[in-house]
Amino acid sequence: MKNVTATKTDRADATGQAGMQGGAISVAYEFKLPDIGEGIAEGEITRWRVQEGQTVKENDPFVEVMTDKATVEIPAPVTGVVKALKFPSGATVPVGTVIAVFERTGGSAAQSAAGAPQHAAAAKAPSAPMHAPVSAASHALASAVATARSDGGNGATLVGGRVLAAPAVRRRARELGVDLKSVAGSGPAGRVSHSDLERFVQSRAVAPVTGGTTRAGAPAAAPTRPLGPVPAPTPSAASEERLPLRGIRKRIAERMAKSKRTAAHFTYVDEVDATALVETREALKADAAAQGVKLTYLPFIVQATVAALKRFPTLNATLDDESQEIVVKKYWHVGFACDTEQGLVVPVIRDADRRSLLNLAAAIQDLSGRAREGRLNLDEVTGSTFTITNAGNIGGILATPVINHPEVAILGVHKIADRAVVRGGAIVIRKMMNLSISIDHRVVDGAEGARFMNAVLELLEEPRRLLLGSL
DSSP states (O other), X not given: OEEOOOOHHHHHHOOOOEEEEXXXXXXXXXXXXXXXXXXXXXXXXXEESSOTTOEEOXXXXXXXXXXXXXXXXXXXXXXXXXXXXXXXXXXXXXXXXXXXXXEEEOSOHHHHHHHOHHHHHHHHOTTSOOOOOOOTTOOHHHHHHHHHHHTTOSSXXXXXXXXXXXXXXXXXXXXXXXXXXXXXXXXXXXXXXXXXXXXXXXXXXXXXXXXXXXXXXXXXXXXXXXXXXXXXXXXXXXGXXXXXXXXXXXXXXXXXXXXXXXXXXXXXXXXXXXXXXXXXXXXHHHHHXXXXXXXXXXXXXXXXXXXXXXXXXXXXXXXXXXXXXXXXXXXXXXXXXXXXXXXXXXXXXXXXXXXXXXHHHHHHHHHHHHHHXXXXXXXXXXXXXXXXXXXXXXXXXXXXXXXXXXXSEEEEXXXXXXXXXXXXXXXXXXXXXXXEEEEETTTOOHHHHHHHHHHHHHHHHSGGGSOOOOO
């Protein structure tokens, strides 16, 4: 989890109301969700670390915010009392929106005037209205709804004249020729979701029948009604459980749905004779352990994958849907899916092509450990060019993984097991493993995908070519 420190700019965005009380002053600060970089326009509040009425110190744990990329922890910007938390956990909030109000007490009026020049400047402006006292009952959601009403629409809520919606929803609306301002949003603060957009399109395409006559001129038949009431099923409270879709699970849902909507998936499968790979790993485990590194199969697979990507560069690419350009990467940042208690996280091994086998193993060990603890930085879960998902330690012989959009391919690794195979005309037992690769057919053809897989197989079946280096 990344720790975000409040900057001077963040504090300058806070506005306050000061009052005299026996030489001391009370100043209310409206804290806005800061811009945490990477082009993030909004964040989901996953966990408040404080409660209203609680006294906090500057830089104390304050709130955890989930973005499209990672969970970040934002510290308290000031020392004082938490007067209001503007949004509940699970709310999605645009950057720049007030999310909390603090009351800071202490010092003298002169000290306050010297430390808050932005307030003094505002007071000098003759046309600027006086700040009303900040109330804990005020809520940004009510403000957003009022904005929508003042804009004269009965559809989506507008914040600063802009509809609250994810980029994928905006893109889909453009494809359908729909003005999002006319779509009623059901999400927090009137946010428009994909389901809201689809409901609007369906209602526009199917006009309701309100009476009149049939095409033959006969009066329209009255709608039929059931002869009696139909009893609704009444499940007991213990028979089902409702869990909020929020945090990492919500982001996974959004990203996977976006990938399936946009990429033209096809999957290619082949098997690897992993006998030599198993033997090589067993022979090197002790050497790696002596340097404090657990050697798994994944570093071998990463090295083989990177070598194959260099031979078939269109698989190390992304598709820019907006500009309709294939962006071939000249660097190799490999993401690997990591199972955590919070959900699936994809840490990124940057510059994987420059790392030795042992260095890759150390990086995987470090990243996966911190992923499970929720301590990854934003740059450690962004920027991958190709992704590997490995469920072999759990089981399974085959899967069709979903592409990590906007990448164009993802490699699935499955369990190693003894199988009877034919070698030299005889049936023998070998350590076999299946690999599956899902590819975006808009960018990569099946033949190229097969050749890429063959290159990976050749290296894994002859792991001596993947040398064990030092840290």
